[in-house]
Amino acid sequence: MTLPGTKQRLLDAAERLFADEGFHNTSLRAITGRANVNLAAVNYHFGSKEALLDAVIERRLSPLNAVRRENLEAVRGEARDAGRRPKTEETLRAFIDPTLRFRESGPGAEAFITLLGRILAEPDASLRELFIRRIKPLFLLLFQILRESLPELDERTLFWRLQFVLGAMGHTMCWAGRFGELPEELPAPSVTTEALVRMLLDFLTAGLEAPCATTNE
Amino acid sequence: MTLPGTKQRLLDAAERLFADEGFHNTSLRAITGRANVNLAAVNYHFGSKEALLDAVIERRLSPLNAVRRENLEAVRGEARDAGRRPKTEETLRAFIDPTLRFRESGPGAEAFITLLGRILAEPDASLRELFIRRIKPLFLLLFQILRESLPELDERTLFWRLQFVLGAMGHTMCWAGRFGELPEELPAPSVTTEALVRMLLDFLTAGLEAPCATTNE
DNA sequence: GTCTATAGATTGATAGAC
DNA sequence: GTCTATCAATCTATAGAC
Numbered sequence: 001m002t003l004p005g006t007k008q009r010l011l012d013a014a015e016r017l018f019a020d021e022g023f024h025n026t027s028l029r030a031i032t033g034r035a036n037v038n039l040a041a042v043n044y045h046f047g048s049k050e051a052l053l054d055a056v057i058e059r060r061l062s063p064l065n066a067v068r069r070e071n072l073e074a075v076r077g078e079a080r081d082a083g084r085r086p087k088t089e090e091t092l093r094a095f096i097d098p099t100l101r102f103r104e105s106g107p108g109a110e111a112f113i114t115l116l117g118r119i120l121a122e123p124d125a126s127l128r129e130l131f132i133r134r135i136k137p138l139f140l141l142l143f144q145i146l147r148e149s150l151p152e153l154d155e156r157t158l159f160w161r162l163q164f165v166l167g168a169m170g171h172t173m174c175w176a177g178r179f180g181e182l183p184e185e186l187p188a189p190s191v192t193t194e195a196l197v198r199m200l201l202d203f204l205t206a207g208l209e210a211p212c213a214t215t216n217e
Numbered sequence: 218m219t220l221p222g223t224k225q226r227l228l229d230a231a232e233r234l235f236a237d238e239g240f241h242n243t244s245l246r247a248i249t250g251r252a253n254v255n256l257a258a259v260n261y262h263f264g265s266k267e268a269l270l271d272a273v274i275e276r277r278l279s280p281l282n283a284v285r286r287e288n289l290e291a292v293r294g295e296a297r298d299a300g301r302r303p304k305t306e307e308t309l310r311a312f313i314d315p316t317l318r319f320r321e322s323g324p325g326a327e328a329f330i331t332l333l334g335r336i337l338a339e340p341d342a343s344l345r346e347l348f349i350r351r352i353k354p355l356f357l358l359l360f361q362i363l364r365e366s367l368p369e370l371d372e373r374t375l376f377w378r379l380q381f382v383l384g385a386m387g388h389t390m391c392w393a394g395r396f397g398e399l400p401e402e403l404p405a406p407s408v409t410t411e412a413l414v415r416m417l418l419d420f421l422t423a424g425l426e427a428p429c430a431t432t433n434e
Numbered sequence: 435g436t437c438t439a440t441a442g443a444t445t446g447a448t449a450g451a452c
Numbered sequence: 453g454t455c456t457a458t459c460a461a462t463c464t465a466t467a468g469a470c
Contacts, residue, residue: 259464
C-alpha cells in the first residue's frame with residue numbers, strides 16, 4: 001500500500017477536472033495544481049494534454065469494458081445453450097448495470113462516469129474519437145446481440161433505437177449524482193443506483209420492444 | 218431584403234462554430250474571421266463572448282419554445298374539452314416534432330439544434346445555465362401535462378423517465394444530421410425527419426407508458 | 435459602427451539544471 | 453523524475469482614431 005505516485009495523482013486530478021469543467025476549459029496548471037505536482041510533469045509522463053485525457057479514459061474504461069463484454073457474452077451463451085433468443089432486458093442489463101454501478105467503485109469513479117456521459121456529446125471530434133475507438137467493438141457486440149433479441153426489427157430502426165438507448169444512458173450518467181443542481185420545483189430525485197437501473201431497464205426495454213411502424217423508406 | 222448585417226453575421230458564425238467546435242474551443246478570432254467582421258465587433262455588439270452565446274440561443278430558442286408551448290397547451294386544452302386525459306404520444310409529439318423539424322427551417326438551424334443537444338451535457342455550469350433558464354418553464358409544463366397523462370406513475374419515476382426522454386432527444390439532436398461520421402460497419406442510418414420523429418415517438422411513448430416496478434424506496 | 439493596435443493574462447509545451 | 457524558468461502563441465477584452 002503505497003501513496004499514489006505522480007502519474008496516478010495526475011490521472012485523478014485530470015479525471016475530476018475534465019468531468020467538472022470540460023477538457024478545453026481545464027488548464028494544465030489547474031491539473032498539476034490539484035495534483036500537487038510540477039507543471040512539467042504532464043508532458044513528461046504523458047506527452048501532451050490530449051494524451052493525458054486518453055490515459056484517463058483508458059485507465060477505467062478498459063476494465064469496465066471487460067466486465068460488460070463478459071456479461072454480454074454470458075447472456076448470449078446462456079441463450080444459445082437453452083436454444084432461445086437472448087431477452088432484451090437481460091441484454092440491456094448486462095451492459096447498463098455494470099456501468100451505473102461503476103460509479104460506486106471508488107472515489108473518482110463517479111467523475112469518470114460523468115465524463116463518459118459527456119463525451120458522447122463532445123463537439124471536438126478528435127476528443128470524441130479517443131472514446132469511440134475504445135467503445136466501438138463493444139457497441140457492435142451489443143448491436144449484434146440485440147439483433148438476435150429483436151429479429152422483427154429492421155436494422156435501421158434497431159440502429160436508431162440503440163442510439164436512443166445510448167442517449168438516455170449518457171444523460172443519466174451525466175446527472176445521476178448531480179441532482180439537485182437542476183431542479184427546484186421538482187420531486188427530490190435522489191435515488192439509489194439499484195432503483196435507477198430498474199427505472200432505466202423498464203423504460204428502455206419497453207422502448208426497444210415497442211411495435212414498429214411499417215418500415216418507411 | 219437586405220444583406221445580413223454585422224450582428225446577424227456574427228450570430229450565424231458563432232452558432233456554427235459553437236456547435237461544431239464547442240464554446241471553449243472557439244475563439245473570437247475564429248468567429249469574426251468567419252463572419253468577415255472586425256475582431257472588436259463582438260464586444261461592441263454583445264459585450265462578451267458569453268453574451269454572444271446567450272444571444273445565439275435566444276434568437277432561435279424563443280420562437281421554437283413559443284411553438285412548443287402552443288402545441289402543448291393545445292394538447293392539454295383538447296383533452297380537457299373532451300373530458301379525457303391527454304395521450305402520452307400526442308404530448309410527446311407536441312414537444313418533439315417541432316424540435317426535430319426545426320432543423321429544416323433554414324441554414325444554420327441544424328447547427329442550432331446540434332448546439333442545443335450538446336448543451337444538455339455541457340460541463341461548464343454557467344453555460345448550461347444560459348440554456349436552463351430559458352427552457353425550464355417549458356420543461357415544467359411538459360412535466361405537468363405528462364403527469365396528467367400518466368397519473369399512475371409516482372412523481373419520481375416520471376421525473377426520471379422524463380430525463381430519459383430528454384437524453385434520447387438530445388442525443389438524436391446531436392447526431393441526426395451527422396451520420397455517417399460514426400458508423401462504418403453499421404446500417405446506413407440516413408433517414409428523413411418524418412421517420413426519425415416516428416421512431417422517437419414509438420420508442421419514447423412505450424418507455425413512458427411501461428409498467429412501473431413497485432415504487433421502491 | 436468599424437477599424438487598428440495593444441494591453442494583460444493565460445495557454446500548452448520545452449530546455450536545461452539538479 | 454522533478455524542478456525553475458521561459459518561450460511563443462493564443463486568448464478575451466478594451467482604448468482611441470476615424
